[in-house]
Amino acid sequence: MPFTFLVKIGVAIALVTAFDWMFPGGPAGSVTGLFAGLWLIGLVAARTDVRRDRRAWIAMAAAMLFLLSLVDDPGALGWTLFWCALSLAALMPRTIGFDDAWHWAARLGLHAASSGVQPLADLRQSLRRTGGERRGVRATLAILALPLLGGGLFLALFAAANPVIAHALAAVHVPSPWQIVTWIAVGFGLWPSLRPHPAVLCIAGRLPDPEPVLPGTSLPSVLIALAIFNALFAVQNLIDIAVLWGGGPLPAGLTQAEYVHRGAYPLIVTALLAGVVALAMLRPGSASERHPWARRMVLLWVAQNMILVASSVWRTIDYIEASMLTGWRIAALAWMALIALGLATIGWRILKGRSATWLVNRNAAAALVVLTPCAFLDLGAVAAAWNVRHQAPADIDLCYLSQVGDGALLPLIELERRPMDPTTRDRVRHVRGRIIDDLAGRQADWTGWTPRGARRLAQARTQIGARPAGAGLLPKDSRRDCDGRIIDLSAPPRP
Template structure:
C-alpha cells in the first residue's frame, strides 16, 4: 500500500516537471496533447485497479481519442471532454456498474470540486506515524536541521574555494512564486485522478432519480392542460406556416428579418419547457400515463413541438442567409437538432414505458457524439468557407474572418482569386496577409506548432505561390480598420 502511494507521488512529480518543461510561457500548441497523453499514461501506471478494470479501458480509449484532438488542434472543448473521459476511467473501478449519465454527471462535478482538497487530506494522513500519532513539526525541523544547515555550510565553503562550483551555483535560477503556484495547481489537479475522494461515490449515490414532478398532475388536470397547450401551439405553428414556411405577407410595420430573428431562441426554450412538462404529466405508473387520450394528446403536443423546433431552424437559416454564418450559429443549429432528438426520445419514452435513466443516457450519448465531432471539426473554418462561397466579395465581413483566425486563411485565399474591384481586393489581401503572417510565426515556434496549422500553412503557401501579392503599404498617420479599409485622420479644425 505504501509502495503504491509513493508510485503515485512519483507520477505526480513527473507530470509537474513535464508541465514546467512543456509550458514555460503559455498553454498552447500541440504540446497540450503531449501533456494529456503523459497524464493518461501516468494514470495507467499509477492505478493498478484501472489496469484490471475492463470498463476503464473503454474510457481510456475515449480519452485517447480526445488526446489526438488536443495534439492536432487544441481547444477548451477537447480538453474538457478529455478530462471527463479521464475522470470516468479513474472512477469506474469504484462503482459496480455504469448506472446513468445523471449520476455520472454528479460524480464528475463532485470529483472536480472535492478533488481540490484531496491532496491536502492525503498529506495529513501521510503525516501520521504508524501508531496513528501526528508527527510534530518541531521534531521534523530538529531532524532536518543538522543535514540542511551543515550541507549549506559546506556548499558555501566549497563555492568560495572552487570557482567552478561558484559559477554553477550562480547559474541556478530559482522558480518564481507564480511558477511554484502553477506547479502546485497542476499537482492538485492531477492527484485526485490517482486517488479519487471517497465522498464522490457516497454523495452521488444519494441523488434521487431525475423524475420531474409537477403539482396538480391529476388525470383531469393533465387532459385539460394538454388540450389547452395543443390549442395554443396550433396558433403559433399556424402563424409560422403562414408567414415563415409559405412566405406570406406580414402585417404592416413588420419586416421579414424581424420576424425571423426574434423568435428562434425563445421557441427552443419553449420546446425544452414543454418536454419537461410532458415528462412530469405522464410519469410512469401514473393514471395519465395509462390513459389513451392523454397519450394521444401528449404525442400530438410533442409533434407540435417538433414543428416549433423546425421553425426555429428555418428562422436561423433565413437569418444566416440575410447576414452570415458564424461558428456559434452552427453550434445553435446543432443544439436545435439535439432538442428535436430529445423530443422524439421523450415521446418514445412515454409511449414505450421507458425509464428516466434510459432517456437521460440516450440524450447524453447524442450530446457526447455531437460534442466529439465539434472537437475535430473547425466550425469557424466551415463558417468562413460558406460565407466566401455564398456572398459577394464586397459584402463579406472581413472583421469576422479575422476573428476566426487561421481557419479563415484558405477561404480568404480562394476569395482573393475571385473577380472584384481593386479596393475590395486590397482589403481581402490585407486580411489574408495578417492571418498568414501570424500563422507562419506560430508554426515557426515549437511551443505554438500544431499539425493542423502546419497543414493549413503548407496548403496556403502552395495556393499563394512563391511571390504572393502584398497589400498596399499604409504610412502613419493613416491606419487600417479590422476589415482592411484605410482610415485617414480627420482634417484639423479651421480657426
Template sequence: MRFSFLCKIAIVIALVVLFDRLFPDSFSGARIGGFAGVWLMGLVLGRGDVRRNKRACIALAVAALFTGSLFDDPGPLAWALFWCALSVAVLLPKVSGFDDAWHWGARLMIHAVGGIGKPFADLRRFGRSRQRKRANAGSVMAMLGLPLVGGALFVTLFAAANPLIAQTLAAIRLPSVWQILLWTFVAVCVWPSLRPQAAVMRLAGRLPDPEPVLPGTSLPSVLIALALFNAIFAVQNGLDIAFLWNGGALPAGMTQTEYVHRGAYPLIGTALIAGVMALAMLRPGSASAHHPWARRLVTLWVVQNLVLVASSILRTIDYVEASMLTAWRIAALAWMALVALGLVLICWRILRGRSARWLINWNAFVAAVVLTVCSFVDLGALAASWNVRQQAPAAIDLCYIGQVGDGALLPLIALEHRRMDAVTRDRVRYARDLIFTDLSARQDSWTEWTPRGARRLARATAMLGPNPARPLAVEQPAWRNCDGSIEHPAPPAQP
C-alpha cells in the same frame, strides 16, 4: 500499499516537472496533446484496477481519441471531453458498472470539486501515520545534523575562497511564488485521477431517480392542461406556417426581418420546458400515463413542439442568409437538432413506457457524439468557407473572418481568386496577409506548432505561389480597420 502510494507520488512529480518544461510561457500548441498523453500513461501505470477493468479500458481508449484531437489542434472542448473520459476511467473501477448518465454527471461534478481537497487530505493522513515514528525521525535528524551543518559551513568558506564555486552558487535560482503555485495547481489536478475521492460514489449514489415531478398532475388536470397547451401551440405554429414558412403578408408596421429574427432561442426554450412538463405529466405509474386521451394529447403536443423547433431552425437559417454564418450559429443549429431528437425520444419513451434512465442515456450518448465531432472539426473554418462561397466579396464581413484565425486562411485565398473591385481585393489581401503572417510565426515556434496549422500553412503556401501579392502599403497617419479598409485622419478644423 506503501509502494503504490510512493509510485503515485513519483508519477505526479514527473507530470509536474513535464508541465514545467513543456509550458514555460503559455498553455498552447500540440504540446497540450503530448501532456495529455503522458497523463494518460501515468494513470495506466499508477492504477492497476483501471488496467484490469474492461469498461475503464474503453474509457481510456476514448480519452486517447481526444488526446489525438488535442495534439492536432487543441481547444477547450477537446480538453473538457478528454478530462471527462479520463475521469470516467478513474471512477469506473469503484462502481459495479455504467448505470446512467444522470448519476455519472453527478459523479464527474463531485470528482471535479471534491478532488481539489484530496491531495491535502492525503497529506494530512500521511502525517498522522508518521506521528508514531517521531522518535525515529528525531534520531535521524540528530544523526544528520553534524554532516549538514558542517557541509554548509565548508561550502560557504569555499565559495568565499573560490570564485568558480561562488558563481555556481549564484547561478542557482529558487522558484518564484508563481511557479510554486502553478506546480501546486497541476499536482492538485493530477492527484485525484490516481487517488479519487471516496465520497464521489457515496454522494452520487444518494441522488434520486431523474423523474420530474409537478404539483397538480391529476388526470383531469393533465387532460385540461394538454388540451389548452395544444391550442396555444397551434396558434403559434399556425402563425409560423402562414408567415414564416409560406411568406404571407404581415400586418402593417411589421417587417419579415423583424418576424424572422426575433424568436429562435425563446422558441427553443419553450420546447425544452414543454418536454420536461410532458415527462412530469405522464410519469410512469401515474393515472395519466395509461389514459388513451392523455397519451394522444401529449403525442400531439410533442409533434407541435417539433414544428416549433423546425421553425426555430428556419429562423436561424434565414438569419444566416440575411447576414452571415458563424461558428456559434453552427453550434446553435446543432443544439436545435439535439432538442428535436430529444423530443422524439421523449415521445418514444412515453409511448413505449421506457424509464427516465433510458431517456437520459440516449440523450447523453447523442450529445457526446455531436460534441466529439465538434472537437475534431473547425467550426470557424466551416463558417468562413460558407461565407466565401455564398456571399459577394464586398459583402463579406472581414472583421469576423479575421477573428476566426488561421481557419479562415484557405477560404480567404480562394476568395482572393474571385472577381472583385481593386479596393475589395486589397482588403482581402490585407486580411489574408495578417493571418498568413501570424500562422507562419506560430508554426516556426515549437511551443505553438500544431499538425493542423502545419497542413494549412503548407496548402496556403502552395495556393499562393512563390511571390504572393501583397496589400498596398499604408503610411502614417493613415491606418487600416479590422476589415482592411484604409482610414485617414479627419482634416483639421478651419479657423
C-alpha cells in the same frame, strides 16, 4: 507510507514537471495532445486496478481517440471529451457497472470538484501517518521549523562569507509565485485521477433517478394546463407556418429578417423547457400517466414542440442566408437537432413506457455521436468557406474571418482570386497577410506547432507562392481595422 502511494506521488510530480517544460507560455499546439498522452500513461502506470479493468480500457481507448484531435489541433471540446474519457477510466474500476448517463454525469461533476479537496485530504493523511497517530499538520510543521529555519539562516551566512557559495546560489532559478501557483493548480487537477475521492461514487450512487417532478399538481390541473399549452403552441406554430413557410404579411415596421432573428433561440429554450415539463406531467406512477387523454395531449404537445424546433431551424437558416454563417450557428443547428431527437425519444418513451434511464442513455449517446466529429472539425473554417462561396466579396464580414484565424486562411485565398473592387481586394490581402504571418510565427515555435497548421501553411504557400501580393502601404496617421479598412486617425471623430 504504502509503495503505491509513493508511485502516485512520483507520477504526479513527473506530470507537473512535464507540464512546466512543455507549456512555458501556456497550453498550445500539439504538445497539448502529447501531455494528454503522458497523463494517460501515468494513469495506467500508477493504478493497478485500472490496468486490470476491461471497462477502463474501453474508456482509455475513447480517450486515445480524443487525444488524436488534441494532437492535430487542440480545442476546448476535444480536451473536455478527453478528460471525460480519462475520468471514466479512473472511476470505472471502483463501480460495479454502468448504470446510466445521469449518474455518470454526476460522478464526473463531483470528480472534477474533488480536485480542490482530495489533494489536501491526502496530504493531511500522509502527514499524520508520517508524524504518528497523534500528530497532525501543526505538529509536523513544528518539527520541521527548526531544521528549515536554522538551515536557511546558516546558508545565508555562508553565502555572505564565501563567494563560491554565493555564486552557486545566484545561479539557482527561483520559481516565480505565478509558476508555483500553476504547479499547484496542475497537481490538484491531476491528482483525483490517481486517487479518486470515495465520496464521488458514494454521493452519485444515492442520487434519485432523473424523473422531473411538478409538486402540488393533480390530474385536473395537468389536463387544464395541457389544453392551454397546446392552444398557445398551436397559435405560435400557425403564425410561423404562415409567415416563414407561406410568406404571409407582417405587422407594419417589422421586417422578415427581424422576425426570423428574434425567435430562433427563445423558441429552442421553450421547446427544451416544454420537454422537461412533459416528462414531469407523465411521471411513472402518477394519475396523469394512466389517463388516456393526458397521454394524448402530451403527445400532441411534444409534436407541436417538434414543429417549434423545425421553425427555429428554419429561422436560423434564413438568418444565415441573410447575414452569414458562423461556428456558433453551426453548433446551434446541431443543438437544435439534438433537441428534436430528445423530443422524439420523449414521445417514444410515453408510447412504449420506457424508463428514465433509457431516455437519458439514448440522448447521451446521441450527444456523443454529434460532439465527437465536432472535436475533429474546425467549425470556424467550415463557416468561413461557406461565407466565401455564397456571398459577394464586398458583403463578407472580414472581421469575422479575422477572428476565425488560420481556419479562414484558405477561404481568404479563394476569395482573393474572385473579381472585386481594388479597395475590397486590398482589405482581403491585409487580413490574409496578417493571418498567414501569425500562423507562420506559431508554426515556427515548437510549442505552438500543429499538424493542421502545417498543412494549412503548406497549402497556402503552394497556392499564393513564397512572395504573395500584399496590401497597400498605410497613409500617414492611419491604421487598419479588423477587416482591413483604413481608419484616418487625423480626422476628427464623428459626433
